Amino acid sequence: MEADVLVAGAGPVGLALAIALLQHGVRVRVVDKAPGPATTSRANFVHARGSEVLDRLDALTGLPEESVRAMTITTYAGDRPMMRIRFGDPGLNTAAPPLVISQARVEARLRERLAELGGQPEWGSAVVAADQDASGVTAVLGDGRTVRAGWLVGCDGTGSTVRKLAGIAFPGVKxxxxxxxxxxxxxxxxxxxxxxxxxxxxxxxxxxxxxxxxxxxxxxxxxxxxxxxxxxxxxxxxxxxxxxxxxxxxxxxxxxxxxxxxxxxRRLADAYRRGRILLAGDAAHVHAPFGGQGMLTGLGDAENLAWKLALVIGGLAGERLLDTYQAERRPLATQVLRGSTATTKVNIASGPVGRFLRDRVMVPAFNLPVVQRWTTYTTSQLWVSYRRGPLGGRGGRPRPGDRVPDVACERTDGTRTRLHAELRGRWAAVGDGALFEAARRRLGDRVVHLRPVEALPAMLVRPDAHLACKGDPTRWLDGALA
Missing domain, CATH: 3.30.70.2450 (Alpha-Beta Plaits)
Incomplete structure (x- = not known):
């Protein structure tokens, strides 16, 4: 194998996936049909959860300082203010404020981080054919070269060639x-x-x-x-x-x-996986730009898929684990699609009924602080949970599948740290030595031992900052990684 994973597409999703895989010790090649990096982009918003993902990739450095913090949205009818929303205020229970910054600049920082890990995109290299068998995928590039990889991931956008080669339908409308x-x-x-x-x-x-x-x-x-x-x-x-x-x-x-x-x-792929070919980002879902959910959802796809692929490639989990990628991420894309469609209809309403609902019903509602806090929290995607998915569970909060906040912790030598800063290609066993040793028996050196600074339950945290389980992780790991 020339690579464990071949990533098609060097946009933010493909780059994030490659970085996350490299953090897990997986060999990656990234190819893109474009002659070089994009210098312009339609996306220009990174929500709080997106900032968290970039931080866990160690790729956030410098971006907050370059960004504009547009903390309010004021809507006018002519020169008359109709509505003023405080949006993304870090005081509204978010981990970080959103960043107004070009996707092109985010991609540049991701390329810098990829280079730090020894990788680089291969420009002018389109995937034009792909054949898979029981042990891998043979991809043909536009110049006639072939690449043999264990897995192929299409992060190549709305018109994804990889999706078409895999025979995955992309129903929806333009x-x-x-x-x-x-x-x-x-x-x-x-x-x-x-x-x-x-x-x-x-x-x-x-x-x-x-x-x-x-x-x-x-x-x-x-x-x-x-x-x-x-x-x-x-x-x-x-x-x-x-x-x-x-x-x-x-x-x-x-x-x-x-x-x-x-x-x-407005489109959503019928499946996120076909054998050894997977999809992420706009190759799997695309929708209206309102709300800044596109790049955010794609970054979440990349982080979710990376740790699962890494375990399968490393022989620590069966391929059944990859089915949880679609089970956890596709329902979210469905919600985002519905939400962005509704927001678009409200924004462009031109008929008398639509204008009445927007101006007389929605505007007064969105001037209420409780609605503004709800809007900030919803668009941030900090609420995303997989508790109802195959890796989730019940019990007191946080429940298995819930996002774990970036809480203060200590390393075993007493050094203060943050939970999310330790999740750069690793799991975190937060608790006593017995918890850590139980996790280590299944995960090896992929797990780090942390002690909580505040009162927290003993827990095993996934590399994407979602709770795996509380207490002894043996049973959960045996079921999830089978």
């Missing part, structure tokens, strides 16, 4: 909701401490502050009929509708660094 997207400098007095949005009969418009003094402008524009407009046409269209929809006579688009037109897809 809807007629067309959006303009422009990164630009503005002549404006808009407050850069938060995001601004406007409801308008012609379509919603949003302005989000970005690093470097730029703004990300997003506009729903069904009246724009150009099939394949140039960036100049998109910018000119945005330049015209910006003052019209905001009602701000003095606002001007000065210069743009990037522009794009996109239509929303």
């Amino acid at each position: 809807v007629s909701e067309r959006f303009l997207l422009v990164d630009a400098r503005l002549d404006t007095t808009l407050d850069r401490s938060g995001t601004s949005g406007w409801v308008h009969p012609d379509g919603m418009l949003g302005a989000m502050p970005m690093p470097g003094g730029q703004w990300r402008l997003l506009a729903y524009d069904p009246a724009f009929r150009e099939d394949k407009p140039s960036e100049e046409q998109i910018v000119e269209r945005m330049r015209r509708i910006l003052p019209a929809r905001t009602g701000l006579g003095g606002i001007r688009l000065l210069d743009a660094s990037w522009a794009s037109l996109f239509s929303v897809h």
Whole structure:
């Protein structure tokens, strides 16, 4: 085998998966059909759980300092404020505030981390064919080279070639909701401490502050009929509708660094695995961008899959463990798909009934603090739990499958540390020596022994920060890794 795992796609999901696998000691190759790294991106939001995943990959360094903390969302009807949401406040029970930062910059940091671990993407290397057998996958690249790997993971986006080669259906729709997207400098007095949005009969418009003094402008524009407009046409269209929809006579688009037109897809793969071929990220699920859930969900896919693949490859678990990847992650993607679809419908409502529900029912509700806390917590994905999945369980909280917060702990030498900082390719046995030794018998050196600083139950924590079990882990490990 040339690699234990071949990862197709060097976007954030493919890079995160490769890093996590390398942390577990798995040999990885990453290939991508693009000639080189992307310098622009539609995604520009990392929620609290995304920050946690990046931290566990040791890839968060520098990103918070570069990001913009847009902590409020203010919605206007013309120049009249309708709703102001405090969003992502770290005081609202979140582990970290969201980061407003380009996906391209997140990818750059992930590539740096991958290089630290001895890996690098192979650009201009598309997977064009793949045959699997009982022991591995033989993939053919665009230049005719072949790669033999134990497993192939498609992180190659909405149009995933790997998904098509595996014969996995991707049902759903490409809807007629067309959006303009422009990164630009503005002549404006808009407050850069938060995001601004406007409801308008012609379509919603949003302005989000970005690093470097730029703004990300997003506009729903069904009246724009150009099939394949140039960036100049998109910018000119945005330049015209910006003052019209905001009602701000003095606002001007000065210069743009990037522009794009996109239509929303809503699709979910029938399966996340077909034999030795698996899917993650947009190759498995795609939806509207509202709520910033796309990259966040994909990063969670990568972390969930990595530790399971590592155990199977290392001979510590049977292949049945990989079935829990779909069982834990696909229900979440279904929820995200439904939520983003509902949010999109609210944002672009143009009929009298839709406008009434949004302006007279939803707006007053979202001005309530309890609803704002719920919104922050929901979009952060800190609530995600696998307690109802095949590895979950019952009992008092936290229950098996629940996310374990980043609590303070001590190493056995008395050094203070954080739980999540110790989960970089490892499990954590939090408790006495007997718990640690029981976990070590099944997991070997993949488990670290920690002592709680505060009152916590003795527990075994998975590498993705979800609770495996409380107390003696022998029975749980025997069942999960069979």
